[in-house]
Amino acid sequence: MNFHEDTFEGGWKEFKGYAQAAWGKLTDDDLEMAKGGVHVLEGMLQKEYGMTVEKARDEIDALIERYDNMAYDGEWKEIKGKIQEAWGDLTDDEVEKTAGRKSKLAGVLQKRLGHNRSKAWQEVNKFVEKNF
Structure with missing residues (x-):
């Protein structure tokens, strides 16, 4: 299991809120389907936002980085x-x-x-x- 899948499985409900804020075109139903994995979410971002695979991966990486981080500078x-x-x-x-x-x-x-x-x-x- 890779980092993204572990994060999806461990904190999907909270992460889903981050995803909804970041990608407003994705519906609740879309995001429930994306719970199936990173590749599903990548495909949705490509379809809804016209992103390349690389851009979709970069966006997902950045969002997971923010979601997964408890420590901000100095904390x-x-x-x-x-x-x-x-x-x-x-x-x-x-x-x-x-x-x-x-x-x-x-x-x-x-x-x-x-x-x-x-x-x-x-x-x-x-x-x-x-x-x-």
Whole structure:
């Protein structure tokens, strides 16, 4: 599973809101179909906006980058503290590896705590909702 598919699966409901704001021509039904994968969304952007495949990929990459990032300039230190507060048994190295990314934090939780992907994303989304 690649980064995009992991992000789609883990936080689709929230990501869908970002996608609706970015690409207003896409309907709710379109975006529900796009839940099937990045390639589906690429095709929709090509069709609705006349984008090339490369442009569609760049747009998706940029949107996922914004969606996945918990840390903005100057906030990483504060976010690391909140992560360590929420999951006190994570090491400094494990927290540092997340680099402020929700997808990476979900991966660390999966590995360290033995959660399945769905449970890890639920915890991450709950953490983000509570703290941001």
